[in-house]
Amino acid sequence: MSGNGKKNGKGGAGLRSHEWFGKADRDGFIHRSWMRSEGFAPDVFDGRPVIGICNSWSELTSCNVHLRRVAESVKRGVWEAGGWPLEFPTISLGETYMRPTTMLFRNLMAMDVEESLRANPIDGVVLLSGCDKTTPAQMMGAASVDLPTLQITGGPMLNGKWRGTDIGSGTAVWQLSEEMRGGRLTLEEFFEAEAGQSRSNGHCMTMGTASTMASMSEALGLAPSGNAAIPAVDSRRYALAQLAGRRIVEMVREDLRMSKVVTRESFENAIRVNAAIGGSTNAVIHLLALAGRLGVPLELDDWDRLGHDLPLLVNLMPSGQYLMEDFYYAGGLPVVIKELAENGCLHSGARTVSGKTIGEDVAGAKNWNEKVIRPFANPLKERAGIAVLKGSLAPLGAVIKPSAATPSLMKHSGRAVVFENIEDFHARIDDPNLDVDENCVLVLKGVGPKGYPGMPEAGNMPLPPKILAKGITDMVRVSDGRMSGTAYGTVCLHTSPEAADGGPLGLVRSGDRIELDVGNRRLDLAVSQTELDERRRTTHYPTAQFERGYGKLYVEHVLGAERGADLDFLVGHSGALVARESH
Ligand code: FES
16 A cells, blocks of 8 residues: 655656545545545546645534634635645544543544544645644644644634733633632632633633644644734634645645654754743643654753753743733744744754745744743743753652742742642642641642543642632642643642652652752652652552543553653554555
């Protein structure tokens, strides 16, 4: 069967799809005949590239609900360029609805994307994503097939509006709910903000995980320049989608496969861009997993090494003040990329889906609002990259986002207040008798990949009401879970190995001293080795248990957060080669 698409010759020879539609035999009859049932004119079989439009549209993924319309724009462009667009669905992951957490299913969606691409007569693909996990899942699946690939994200919602101010997706939820728990807002007032926060199609409009991953796709060269910030309802997103439809047909003819675009240089660019935009810590996990698919060497420490000394340029919530709509009007991600390139912080020669270099793509970018996108010489914060912590509490690493943390807590030693799992946390956090003060360190176990399972965004634990009542809004928190990209605080995440995988986090007890020193990249448990050895003999932190199904597969095969939490047998790639003929 066919391998990757090659520049097509006469009648489509060399294209994967030719193996289905170009055959002068019984199989060719079958493949063409069933396509004719869809009412296509016969000249679609003339050897033109077949472009799959991989759509994560779903009414259960609110952030992606407009992607059918985006797909129509992509199709226009594909037809114009002489291709044949065929849209298909995969499972979709609605961040706010799926239980126990969408992260459990990211790898399942990646499998769906991978197998759908490989099994079908597709020469090139446009990935349509939006909500948090849909973007990395599509990238991971497509990487393992390695067709010419281009990604269009759905774009952010318009700015949230409430009581005369802008409010940001997610960030407003965390802020307003803490106001309510602290007694400064009624429940009715809190609910009033719901509709104002989410008032158009699109994904979260803070620099949360969806906006971050859209920016990562653009920085990696996989999404067209300018894609990330265009609001979902702005007509220019649909024009961009049409142009993308034209471009993917050319990419097939050029055999510009994903592995030729997304390289080690692209990952280094993405890590630096993530620092400059104040991007989500979730990008760490997703890009490590993506690199694993592509066979690009990338380690957790690369995030710190490449990004830690970069300034925060983008003044967006949760690290700053504005929202994605403002970011777009200020010039969007091309301005940030150009700023990094002009200051020697970017591989300007990295290739993108445009066929040009990323430096060429952004050459014409202009900053229209320096309050939103700060110049390199006058950043919002001097050092913004994700810090990777190591130490006796995190032998394989933990991460913290300094730009979203409280400076005075970046070096802190405190008494641990331990919650054994999320149920324990919910049962006790509001208890007025909880033995806690603002100098304590809140510790949550059992929210890693194997423990929960699926590594939920539980790391930014809400503070105890009696602390909030004092007007205190941040404490040091440590867990093996993740944090929503819209959240903030002095929160140590992804602690590895996780408690359920034998990590020292599982041995922490209330009253232990925990020492955080972000400057020296340390996260330590001040308990003697002898004591820890004794605890290890008598303590076994449980993994999640499944009798059957995907949950069982996941728990048995998921890798640690420091390796991107992919399934061990999904790491790497198999190309587009189909194992056996079907007929
Ligand atoms: Fe979909 Fe935030 S819930 S991007």
